[in-house]
Amino acid sequence: MALRSIVAGLALLALATGCKGKHAERTGGASPEASLPALRPTTDGAIAVDNLDAMIGGQERRIQAAPGDVGLRAGLVELLLTRGQFLGVVADYERASALAETLVAEAPAAPLAWRARASTRATWHRFPEALEDLREAEKAGAPARSLAGLEATILAATGHLDEAMKVTPDTGDAQGDAMALASRALLDGELGMLDDAGRGLNAARARYRDVSPFPLAWMDAMQATLYEKAGERDKARAHYTRAVRLLPLYARAAAHLAALEAPQKAIALLTPVVARSDDPEVFAELGDALRRAGRTAEGKAMLERARARYDHLLASHREAYVDHAARFWLGAGGDTARALVLAKSASSVRSNDETFGLWLEAAEAARNPSEICEASHRLLALPHAAASFRAAAREAAKRCVDRTAGP
Numbered sequence: 293m294a295l296r297s298i299v300a301g302l303a304l305l306a307l308a309t310g311c312k313g314k315h316a317e318r319t320g321g322a323s324p325e326a327s328l329p330a331l332r333p334t335t336d337g338a339i340a341v342d343n344l345d346a347m348i349g350g351q352e353r354r355i356q357a358a359p360g361d362v363g364l365r366a367g368l369v370e371l372l373l374t375r376g377q378f379l380g381v382v383a384d385y386e387r388a389s390a391l392a393e394t395l396v397a398e399a400p401a402a403p404l405a406w407r408a409r410a411s412t413r414a415t416w417h418r419f420p421e422a423l424e425d426l427r428e429a430e431k432a433g434a435p436a437r438s439l440a441g442l443e444a445t446i447l448a449a450t451g452h453l454d455e456a457m458k459v460t461p462d463t464g465d466a467q468g469d470a471m472a473l474a475s476r477a478l479l480d481g482e483l484g485m486l487d488d489a490g491r492g493l494n495a496a497r498a499r500y501r502d503v504s505p506f507p508l509a510w511m512d513a514m515q516a517t518l519y520e521k522a523g524e525r526d527k528a529r530a531h532y533t534r535a536v537r538l539l540p541l542y543a544r545a546a547a548h549l550a551a552l553e554a555p556q557k558a559i560a561l562l563t564p565v566v567a568r569s570d571d572p573e574v575f576a577e578l579g580d581a582l583r584r585a586g587r588t589a590e591g592k593a594m595l596e597r598a599r600a601r602y603d604h605l606l607a608s609h610r611e612a613y614v615d616h617a618a619r620f621w622l623g624a625g626g627d628t629a630r631a632l633v634l635a636k637s638a639s640s641v642r643s644n645d646e647t648f649g650l651w652l653e654a655a656e657a658a659r660n661p662s663e664i665c666e667a668s669h670r671l672l673a674l675p676h677a678a679a680s681f682r683a684a685a686r687e688a689a690k691r692c693v694d695r696t697a698g699p
Contacts, residue, residue: 324530325537331497334505337539344375344506365395366404373411378506380543380569382605388412396425403434410442417611417641419446437461441475451644453483453676470500474511481518483676489518505538512538513545521646521678525552536561543569547577555585572601573616580624595624606634614638615647618654628657636663639670645677652681652688665692 335343351368358364369388376384392409399405406429413422423446426439440459447456460476477492493511500507516531532549535542546565550558558581565574579594602620605613618634621627635654639647648671655663668688671681 323533324526325534327530328534329494329497331508331534331538332500333503334508334538335503337505337509337537337541340505340539341379341541344371344378347371348375362395362399362402362404365391366402366408369395369408369412373415374506376415378509378539378543379541380547380565380571380574382570382609385412385415389416401432403429403432406432407434407439407442410439414442414446414449415612416609417449419450419641422446441472444475444479448479448482449642449644451642451674451676453479457483470496471507473499474507474514478514478518481515484678486518486522490515509535509539509542509545513542513548516545516548520548521680523680528552541565541568543571543574547573550577550581555581559585570601572598572605572613572620575601576620576624583624599625610637611641614641615650618650622650622654622657628654632658632660632663636667639667643670643674645671645674645681648674649678649681649684652684656688661692664688668692 334340348368348371351364351371355361355364355368369392372384372388372391375381376388388408389412392405392412395402395405396409406425410422410425410429413419413425423443426443429439430436440461444456444460447453447459457476457479460479461472474493474496477489477496480492481489493515496511497508512531512535516528516535519525519528519531529549529552532545532552535545536549539545540561541564543565546561550561553561559578562574562578562581566578575594575598579591579596579598581591582588582594583591585591598620602613602617602625606617614634615638618631618638620631621634622631625631632651632654635647635651639651641647648667652664652667652671655667665688668685669692671677671685672689677685
């Protein structure tokens with residue numbers, strides 16, 4: 293299974309805010325993914341998840357037999373991060389983080405230890421610390437190229453897209469692997485070159501030779517995110533649909549697809565995901581779907597579950613969940629004042645178009661003129677921003693000028 297590459301590469305999935313907007317339900321017709329090129333056959337998604345569970349169990353047994361093996365322990369960290377990423381299991385992130393901290397403490401001369409901790413710290417959006425760990429890994433002997441994918445992830449997540457592109461290895465030749473090619477294509481998309489991103493992702497899919505559905509589902513979810521941010525909902529739905537077909541328990545893809553579907557379809561998508569996930573985004577989306585379906589009491593209970601979980605995660609892992617929590621309170625959580633505080637805080641963790649766009653959206657919802665002006669100016673100052681965000685910021689900035697000019 294090509295799982296390690298997902299964690300080691302430009303895994304924007306674990307770092308992206310997401311751009312779910314108002315519901316736009318599909319009303320039938322052909323499957324959305326019918327418009328997409330066919331993929332090579334892959335392992336059934338349920339079997340693939342069972343295989344991942346078995347890999348983690350096998351790694352744990354090997355560690356019991358050789359507890360001092362740094363490579364085995366670092367490998368377990370990556371496997372746990374992968375399962376957490378796809379199934380929406382925060383407990384896996386927490387366990388991986390604890391393992392990585394112990395690994396650095398016990399094997400500070402091992403590059404793999406620092407690399408593993410950098411991955412967990414990036415997952416928690418502790419980006420400066422993650423970059424420090426990468427520098428320690430390089431000092432300990434890790435080749436710079438082996439660290440480039442994660443460094444590019446961090447740079448992209450914090451809005452330094454040009455720097456991320458410089459760090460990402462060129463994969464234009466035939467030797468570039470599929471995941472590296474996909475990562476570079478996604479950077480093209482973040483830079484606004486959606487057509488280039490689409491071609492690059494199709495090339496990555498063609499280059500992919502494994503039967504695991506994880507990398508292909510990841511590519512579709514990430515491409516869907518780009519289209520969603522650009523306001524191209526039909527294309528986003530097509531790629532989310534295929535991602536979920538490949539991997540039905542893919543938590544983030546299922547949550548975003550549910551927001552684009554009628555309530556009964558959304559409930560069917562999310563019910564099995566909730567059985568494995570402890571991510572409040574999934575709880576919130578299911579609660580909203582239940583409410584839309586007229587199952588008010590069940591929806592309210594699920595939304596309360598999401599609210600309590602966000603409160604817990606904001607206390608324990610604020611940097612990683614402040615943007616998601618802001619979007620929750622901006623929507624189903626129903627507290628625009630709290631959403632604004634959280635969204636502004638998120639922009640200091642990840643200064644990119646998504647967080648500034650969220651800040652502006654929350655400021656508009658809270659009808660706070662000074663925050664609207666500040667968020668719009670910060671967004672417009674970015675060297676790269678999606679056209680939809682830039683247009684919203686321009687409109688807001690005009691109102692700021694009019695307000696300043698007076699009658």
